[in-house]
Amino acid sequence: MEFELTREQQIVQDMVRDFARREIAPHAEKWDQEAIFPKDVFKKMGELGLLGLPFPEQYGGSGADTITYAIAVEEIGRACGGTGLSYAAAVSLGASPLYYFGTEEQKQEFLVPLAKGEALGAFGLTEPNAGSDAKGTRTTAVLDGDEYVLNGEKCWITNAGYAKCVIVTAVTGESENGKKQISAFIVPTGTKGFEIRCNYDKMGVRASNTCELVLKDVRVPKSHLLGDPSKGFKQFLFTLDGGRISIAALALGIAQAAFDKALAYAKERKQFGQTISSFQAIQFKLADMAMEIELARNMVLKAAWLKDQKKPFSKEAAFAKLFASETATKVCNQALQIHGGYGYMREYGIERMLRDAKLMEIGEGTSEIQRLVIARHLGCL
Template sequence: MNFELTEEQKIIKDTAAKFAKRELEPVAAELDRTKNREILKNNLKKLAELGFMGLNVDPEYGGTGAGVVAFSLAMTELGRACASTAVTACVTNMVAEVIQVVGTQAQREKYIPPICSGEYAAGSFGLTETCAGSDPAAMRSSAVLDGDHWVLNGNKIFISSAEYAGVFVVWAVTDKQARKGRGISAFLVEPSFPGFIVGKDEKKLGQHGSSTNELVFDNCRVPVENMLGKVNDGFRIAVAELAGGRIGIGSMSLGIGLAAMDFATKYAAERVQFDKPIADQQAIQWMIADNYTRLDAARLLLLRAAYLKETGKPYAVQASMAKLYASEAANKACYDAVQMLGGYGYTADFPVERHYRDVRITTIYEGTSEIQRLIVARDLLK
């Protein structure tokens, strides 16, 4: 068993780490405080220039073709510095990848290069609805064929990057008579399409720098050539996308947890109480040991899932395990980091406060922890 990274993977990890430290970390607090999207878009443009918006996309379409393991490593490093930037990069990479895997040659040539180059600030997925969160097959948005267009109607909620995305992958019911989940199709929607409106930006606990919006489709006309994949095959596409996305979100959450513990550990070595550093206290030492052990275990689960996907092996269950464990380990790490800093950890003067808010969503989006447990358990019990 070889745990060694390839030279290319090491370079990508190192490049991501240096970029995050140099470019993202200095502006992360300001981005969180001001929600200035220009800061975010500047971050994303620089990532695109590095080739980090198409890590698992073929060079033919402007990607780097570095693979899933490299993608995971990069998302962890970005997550260490700025979760808002990391989640946007993660979703954008997945949009490019799903178009490459499922799209026609014309769709690949039209949409992937501007994603990878940064011409599009981001890509976005439109899946979740008020009645279709953990149960996406319950969606009610519909698409009806009208000549050479599909007419979309409905609403989506909690959609990441909607304010500045150049292309959206949107799901809608195309056969209301089909069994649940069997009559859903996917579409590539541009923000300029008539009848498409990006709605309100949600007020969130964390990840303030990235937008989370409602999407409104009011007789939105989508050309027939913009159907992604086959008619009524959208649910299968969504399930596959979610499995891959869990590797990215898990990797990002790992980065947030590591950043919080790194800061808290350094603080513990310097903070003196009772005439000695608090790091000399067994209670603090156990926090440090337990959290780094959990985070390292999460790293290994993520690398296994990424390796399986990269080598074409079944990986969905392993991705659920990795996302479940990494997101919960990261949440615990951020909780303990705040605790280690005491009152200081509760103030915005220290980054663990932001990490604590940013990490909370990671056990919810891209499939809740409860859904991941169901996926794992059902596989074991079948």
């Protein structure tokens, strides 16, 4: 068993940490307060090869492994949760399905520009009436000659406002057992009838772009069907499993940032004539926070390692996502407590981290759904 990062993984970690400290962290407060999507930063991330990090070079990627990608998400999330969310969604949700399920033509046309960072990827699964229960999808795709005609609505889709194409799930029929057959389609933005509205006023991850999609008689060629139509549901479960590793890594980054601030503050802040870090109550909080962050990191890296080894990783991805996201909320809350009234003030940045962390317990499967996934792996259902 090897607990050291490889030299290549360390190089990427140093590079992304340095980039995030210089280009992202100094602006995170402003982007949060004014809900600014940092478009130029994504351009630079594209130039550094970050948007294609886990994809082979032949598809415009950097050829790194999932561990390296998880490290990159953690470092970006440490600087800004919203930027981290858009980064994770672009790679894990927008580009990955094209890599795993696309034809060679689809990869060349749609994956290469995403991996090179020329556009952002997005994945539209959630609908106003189909969240945790994706089988409740109502968007339809009906074959008409050589084209599919899509109708429906999607909500809270990350990056759609800056995407070149959105992968949209839609019902294409019924399988033999009478269940809905859900397939995925590559829908280029700008297609007639495809409207993208980005007007949500979010609690956190405010630097991330989140949009509503309306599809009215949107026509796409048959060649835009992604993967095997009868396995659409399984395909997006695989996509979400991978995405969960990245959300766990993002949660970890937010938790680490809050912990770093709390530790530094505790060593500086004096009350009753001594630093608050000399009080056992504060020491115990910091000790628990450090331990839980370390546990979460081990879980993220193990899930990523399993994926890289092409071993089953669904349960471990759910473990990592559940534990890291709940740890992030807890750690940010304790970091705020350690800061006292200052933590409640915007300028200290802790309340932003707490708001950002909360999303990690909701997106890509809520904590309740992660527990269901784990229970299923235990053979309970």
